[in-house]
Amino acid sequence: MKRNFIKILLCTAAIGLVASCKKDDDINKEIIGLGGDTWEKGPIDEWLLQNFTLPYNIDVKYRWDGAELAVDRTLVPVKEEKVIPLMETVRDAWIKVYTDEIGETFIKKLAPKQYVLVGSPQYNSGGTITLGEAEGGRKVTLFRVNDFSKSNRDIVKPILKTIHHEFGHILHQNVMYAPEYQLVTPTGYTSDWNNISVANARAAGYISAYAQSGPSEDFVEMIAIMLTEGKAGYETIIKGITNAAAVTALRKKEEIVVSYFKQKWNIEFYRLQNRTTKAISSVTSVVPLSTYLGFGKTYTSLAINPGLPDLSADFVSIFNTAKAGLAALSNNAGRQFDNFTFFFNANDEMVMRVYYRNAAGSAFEANFTYKMTVDANQNLKFVFVSADANANTAGPGIVALTNYLTQNTFKLDWYYSQDMKSEYGGLTKVGDPASYISGVLTF
Amino acid sequence: MKKILVYIFLFSIIASGCKREDDPVFDDPDVRLSTALSEYQTVLLSAQNGWKGFIYPAGGKGFNYYIKFNEDGRVSMLSDFNSSTAETMAESSYRLKALQRPTLIFDTYSYIHLPSDPNGSISGGTTGSGLKSDFQFAIISVKGDTIEFEGTANKNKMILVKATAAEESGYLAAGIKISMQTNASYLTANKFPFLDFGDGVKQSLAIDPTAKTLTLIYVDSDDVSRTLSSNFSFTLEGLMLEEPLVYKGSSFNTLLWDADAKVYYINNKGSRINVVNSTTPVIPLRMLFGPAKDYSQIEYNPVAVTNNLSSDFNTKYAAAKTGLNGLAGRTLNYVRVIFTVDNTMLLRFYYNNTAGSSFQANMTYEVTKGTDNTYSFRYIASDNNGTVVGSGLVSLKDYFSNNTFKLDWVANPGGGSSFGGLYVVNDNSSFFYGTLIK
Numbered sequence: 001m002k003r004n005f006i007k008i009l010l011c012t013a014a015i016g017l018v019a020s021c022k023k024d025d026d027i028n029k030e031i032i033g034l035g036g037d038t039w040e041k042g043p044i045d046e047w048l049l050q051n052f053t054l055p056y057n058i059d060v061k062y063r064w065d066g067a068e069l070a071v072d073r074t075l076v077p078v079k080e081e082k083v084i085p086l087m088e089t090v091r092d093a094w095i096k097v098y099t100d101e102i103g104e105t106f107i108k109k110l111a112p113k114q115y116v117l118v119g120s121p122q123y124n125s126g127g128t129i130t131l132g133e134a135e136g137g138r139k140v141t142l143f144r145v146n147d148f149s150k151s152n153r154d155i156v157k158p159i160l161k162t163i164h165h166e167f168g169h170i171l172h173q174n175v176m177y178a179p180e181y182q183l184v185t186p187t188g189y190t191s192d193w194n195n196i197s198v199a200n201a202r203a204a205g206y207i208s209a210y211a212q213s214g215p216s217e218d219f220v221e222m223i224a225i226m227l228t229e230g231k232a233g234y235e236t237i238i239k240g241i242t243n244a245a246a247v248t249a250l251r252k253k254e255e256i257v258v259s260y261f262k263q264k265w266n267i268e269f270y271r272l273q274n275r276t277t278k279a280i281s282s283v284t285s286v287v288p289l290s291t292y293l294g295f296g297k298t299y300t301s302l303a304i305n306p307g308l309p310d311l312s313a314d315f316v317s318i319f320n321t322a323k324a325g326l327a328a329l330s331n332n333a334g335r336q337f338d339n340f341t342f343f344f345n346a347n348d349e350m351v352m353r354v355y356y357r358n359a360a361g362s363a364f365e366a367n368f369t370y371k372m373t374v375d376a377n378q379n380l381k382f383v384f385v386s387a388d389a390n391a392n393t394a395g396p397g398i399v400a401l402t403n404y405l406t407q408n409t410f411k412l413d414w415y416y417s418q419d420m421k422s423e424y425g426g427l428t429k430v431g432d433p434a435s436y437i438s439g440v441l442t443f
Numbered sequence: 444m445k446k447i448l449v450y451i452f453l454f455s456i457i458a459s460g461c462k463r464e465d466d467p468v469f470d471d472p473d474v475r476l477s478t479a480l481s482e483y484q485t486v487l488l489s490a491q492n493g494w495k496g497f498i499y500p501a502g503g504k505g506f507n508y509y510i511k512f513n514e515d516g517r518v519s520m521l522s523d524f525n526s527s528t529a530e531t532m533a534e535s536s537y538r539l540k541a542l543q544r545p546t547l548i549f550d551t552y553s554y555i556h557l558p559s560d561p562n563g564s565i566s567g568g569t570t571g572s573g574l575k576s577d578f579q580f581a582i583i584s585v586k587g588d589t590i591e592f593e594g595t596a597n598k599n600k601m602i603l604v605k606a607t608a609a610e611e612s613g614y615l616a617a618g619i620k621i622s623m624q625t626n627a628s629y630l631t632a633n634k635f636p637f638l639d640f641g642d643g644v645k646q647s648l649a650i651d652p653t654a655k656t657l658t659l660i661y662v663d664s665d666d667v668s669r670t671l672s673s674n675f676s677f678t679l680e681g682l683m684l685e686e687p688l689v690y691k692g693s694s695f696n697t698l699l700w701d702a703d704a705k706v707y708y709i710n711n712k713g714s715r716i717n718v719v720n721s722t723t724p725v726i727p728l729r730m731l732f733g734p735a736k737d738y739s740q741i742e743y744n745p746v747a748v749t750n751n752l753s754s755d756f757n758t759k760y761a762a763a764k765t766g767l768n769g770l771a772g773r774t775l776n777y778v779r780v781i782f783t784v785d786n787t788m789l790l791r792f793y794y795n796n797t798a799g800s801s802f803q804a805n806m807t808y809e810v811t812k813g814t815d816n817t818y819s820f821r822y823i824a825s826d827n828n829g830t831v832v833g834s835g836l837v838s839l840k841d842y843f844s845n846n847t848f849k850l851d852w853v854a855n856p857g858g859g860s861s862f863g864g865l866y867v868v869n870d871n872s873s874f875f876y877g878t879l880i881k
Contacts, residue, residue: 039538040516063536064550066579066595074561074572074596079552080535119552120561123571146552 039063044083051091052115056108060087062117068141069118078119078145085150086117086142086159093156093279094163097227101272102265110170114139119146128194132162137170156284161228164276168220175264177256182215184252189214202241205249222250222257230277231270231423232292232299232441239298239443271420278416289412290378293425293441295344302425303341304439310417310424314435318404326356326397334359337398341439342427348372350382352405354394366390368402379430380410476541484539486585487512487547492611494590494603496520499674499685500558501597502574504567504655507676507683508555509614510603512537521614522554523677529620544581546595559596577601610679618679625700626652626677629707635721640693640711647725648718650675650682650698657698659688660726668730681707723852723861729816732850732863732879734784741863743877744777749856755873759838763792766835772797773832778839780865780875786810788820790843792829792836804828806840817868819847842875 041049044062052058061068064077098107112134121129121144133141142159149155182189185205193201193213201209211221226234241247261269281287293299306319323337336357343351354366368391370382382405387395395402408429415424415438426438470478493511500506509521518537522528535553540546549555558576560566566573577594580601584591588605606614630650638646638659646661659671673684673696680699687696695709698718707718731737742748743760751757764775774795781789788808795801806829808820822844825833833840846867853864853876864876 039536042516042536062551063538064548064579066542074559074575076556076560076578077550077552119556123561 044080047084048087052087055104056095056111057113058111059114060117061114065116068116068139070122073122074120075122075143076119076146078117082119082145082148083117086145086148087115089150089156089160089283090115090163092283093160093276094167097272097275097279100275102267106265110167110174112138112140112166112170116141117145118143120144121147126194131158132166134166134169137173140166150284153280153284153287157228157280160276160280161224164227165220165224168223169216171223171265172216172219172260177219177260177264181219181253181256184256185218185249188212189218202237202250203243203246205243205246205253207237207250207253218253219257222253226254226257226269227273227276228280230280231273232277233287234273235443236292236298268421274416274420274423277423278414278420281414286414288378289414289425293344293412295347295349297344299425299441299443300345301341301343301442302427302439303339303442304437305339307339308417308439310415310422311438312434312436314429314432315404315437318400321400322398325400326394329394329397335364335394335397340401341442344372349385352402354391354398356394364390364394366394368395370405375409378411380412380427382406382410476545479545480539480541483545483547483582483585484514486590487539488514490588490603490605492606492608493614495606495610495678496555496601496603497676497683498555498558498576498594498599498601499676500568500574500576500599502558502566502568502572502576503674504558504574505674505676505683505685506558506576506655507619507678509606509611509619510555518549518553520554521619522557523619523623524554524557526620526623528554528557529623529677530617532615542579542581542595547580547582547592549578575599613679619677622677622679622681622700623652625702626650626682629705633718633720635724636707636718637721637725638709638716638718640690640716642691645721645725646690657682657684657688659690661690662727662730666730668726722854727850728852728863729850732782734782738863738879738881739783740779740781740880741865741875741877742777742779742880743875746777748862748877752853752856752862752876753872753874755867755870756842756875759842762838763836766837767792767794767832768835770832770835773802773835775836776801779877779880780843782810787823788818788843790839792832792839794832802828804832804836806833806836808843813847817847817849818865820844846873848875 048060048062052060060083062078062080062083069075095107095111116139118141121131122133123129129144131143133143135141140163142162144159147155148159188204188206190196190212193209196209196212198209201207201212204212206212206218206221207225208221211218225237229237238247238250241250258269261267261272291297293302306316306323319337326335326337327333329335336359338355338357340352340354343353345351348371350370350372352368352370354368355363356366357363367388369385369387371385373381373383375381384402384406409431410427411430413426413428413436415426415436416422417424423441424438425441426436428436490511493509496508496510498506498508507523511519513519516536516538517534519532519534521530521532533553535549535551537547537549540548556578558566558568558574559578561571561573563570563573566576568574575597577597577599579595580592581595582590583593590603592601592603593599594601630652636648638648640646644661644663646659649658649660650656651658655674655676656672657675661669663669671688671690673686673688675682675684675698677683678697680697682698684696684698687694693711695711698707698709700707701717704717708715709718710716728738733739745760760778763778767773767775776793776795778793779789779791781791783789786809788810790806790808792804793801794804805826807823807825809823811819811821813819820843822840848865849868851864851866853862853874855861860879862876863879864874867873
């Protein structure tokens with residue numbers, strides 16, 4: 001018994017001694033490679049530090065790091081000269097759009113913490129290429145950076161679409177969108193989306209083929225496409241869909257997106273959309289307004305309401321002269337000039353319809369028809385052709401306006417209201433950018 | 444006793460268990476790693492005149508780089524990728540990093556990435572994978588003035604060799620571009636270059652500057668055509684092969700350019716062998732001629748082929764022309780020798796009658812091939828037209844049946860494609876010749 005006791009004691013002592021052996025490893029020593037790569041910082045690193053890391057806590061990794069990327073794909077690093085132009089675009093047409101709208105805290109809180117840049121596209125086995133990828137709202141990888149060209153809208157827009165798309169995911173991962181969204185077109189979601197054409201996807205009520213891959217992708221595709229196409233571009237897409245049920249579905253999705261931004265984030269989506277459109281156009285080339293406005297185009301008329309703010313001072317004074325002139329007709333009969341609209345009824349014809357009331361309050365329309373010519377610089381000239389009976393009556397009164405129209409050359413331009421809520425079309429007097437007639441683009 | 448042993452055993456555990464042998468045989472691995480990285484950095488910077496780099500990607504071709512590392516993480520390079528990269532220095536960044544092994548990473552885009560680019564129209568390789576080249580290299584060894592690397596993605600070998608001051612100024616003066624231009628004009632001027640290692644076997648030497656391959660083709664003693672091939676890159680001196688080409692104990696891995704003599708040469712075991720230009724293709728025509736081979740017909744058409752290269756044949760042809768003309772004014776236009784699959788030869792005459800209608804007359808010969816690659820033809824029969832006009836064409840008909848022939852090239856004095864010829868054995872001045880047709 002005693003022996004056994006000693007044995008046990010000895011064993012315990014042995015174990016105790018082994019266990020109590022002192023470890024004096026220096027746990028504070030530096031581990032090589034931990035804490036990120038280090039290299040001599042150059043001007044690009046400094047620029048990224050000042051523009052992304054310090055203000056927004058976003059790390060932009062432009063130097064090759066194979067550990068961040070798929071090992072089974074052939075990819076190459078970025079060309080250094082592409083980094084700053086690309087990230088300027090990202091800053092101006094994504095970060096700045098949000099900070100202007102809702103302030104810096106929003107972006108600082110929600111932006112992905114890391115951008116990884118890759119020179120080439122990522123080629124997939126199905127023959128498609130990947131332009132962007134996001135991982136859990138933390139890291140966004142942008143491919144095909146070496147093709148980046150700031151002046152080429154066809155390259156700039158897809159990259160921004162990718163960024164807005166991935167950021168859309170972050171937003172709904174933080175606050176989920178309304179469950180009704182996935183019930184708008186519940187039956188069409190499929191993993192086989194890449195075999196669906198864009199036209200077929202749209203005819204089924206999805207904004208893109210990829211939107212058909214699932215409700216969340218659908219939701220962020222709506223956000224990304226509405227933002228990067230802009231109002232006119234988006235309306236053009238909608239106008240191109242012949243299936244009425246699909247249009248209804250897309251309008252419903254649009255409504256859910258807009259109210260999601262308002263209710264969950266307190267963001268006016270249409271204002272954000274206008275800001276994005278304007279920002280894209282200021283970093284890269286502008287889509288001419290003539291693409292969307294004109295005979296047979298998305299918009300066929302321009303409604304000028306002199307009651308709106310944001311009109312040019314020159315135009316306001318001309319309008320006021322015309323207004324006074326119309327009132328003074330027939331010994332101050334008191335006709336009231338309300339507003340007017342330009343209708344583009346044919347390729348070479350524009351009708352200006354003047355809406356006015358007589359002193360008794362009855363409404364009248366006067367139609368002035370002009371021949372419209374477009375020169376090689378896309379400048380417009382109007383030549384008076386004819387006037388209807390009312391126009392013959394009203395014409396002498398509004399001569400200030402009709403002279404302005406026929407005695408100048410104009411170009412079509414985009415305008416935005418001061419509060420960025422509205423996107424306008426306008427005729428700018430060539431040679432005097434401060435003088436223009438802007439109004440609401442209508443179908 | 445047994446118990447005592449147990450106690451001794453237990454105490455030995457206690458005694459030894461307490462001693463922590465924490466000092467590794469070598470230094471701490473992290474310390475060693477960072478030491479190694481900074482040593483390699485020193486090595487990279489030690490080449491005062493930069494490095495000559497060679498890489499032969501798994502996807503084909505081969506590339507030569509002139510690379511100069513700076514201590515601030517910048518690297519400049521030139522390359523024989525194309526004529527512009529051979530002339531204009533590009534600057535980008537690099538870093539040394541401990542991955543599985545100490546690794547040199549060219550971490551922003553430069554000429555070294557061009558062969559890796561998955562865009563096939565940039566790399567010249569397959570879209571999706573490029574030429575399967577590398578731009579991250581694990582350091583394998585440093586020996587003397589040479590560093591050997593292995594690509595981490597595609598396991599390509601890259602060699603960096605310290606450049607001399609003369610080589611540096613050569614590269615900076617667009618020396619690789621000059622080598623590329625020299626090669627292009629050499630290939631224009633020299634249609635049929637060949638090497639002879641001294642045993643009389645002519646080795647046709649083909650340089651394809653697009654695929655970056657150098658190919659030797661020769662006919663061995665068993666009369667079988669053999670091919671030796673290697674990828675190459677352009678250097679200041681000429682061409683550097685990926686692997687030495689070995690032939691019967693001779694070998695070479697560089698093709699050097701002699702700017703004064705305007706010839707390529709190799710150094711074979713210390714002695715210089717020039718690449719010689721032949722006026723006709725180096726591979727014997729008999730290797731290429733016959734039914735179902737590259738060529739099976741030879742056409743003599745006085746309008747298309749240089750006349751009177753063989754006065755004997757010219758006389759025979761003129762006699763046939765006169766003879767045919769004697770038969771109701773028919774005009775002989777041209778004549779073909781056609782080897783057919785059933786081991787016969789067709790001698791086909793093309794002619795017009797006076798009304799301008801075209802006809803063919805065929806004479807059939809049986810072909811006997813001698814062991815020394817000679818051909819003899821035994822006349823068998825003529826077709827209907829051949830029977831009608833045969834009496835006028837007897838000079839050519841007999842020329843083929845009365846002689847034994849050997850197939851070989853005939854130089855084209857006009858500089859175009861070489862002609863095919865049937866030489867009369869024992870009389871090299873007499874031969875039928877003409878355009879080769881498949």
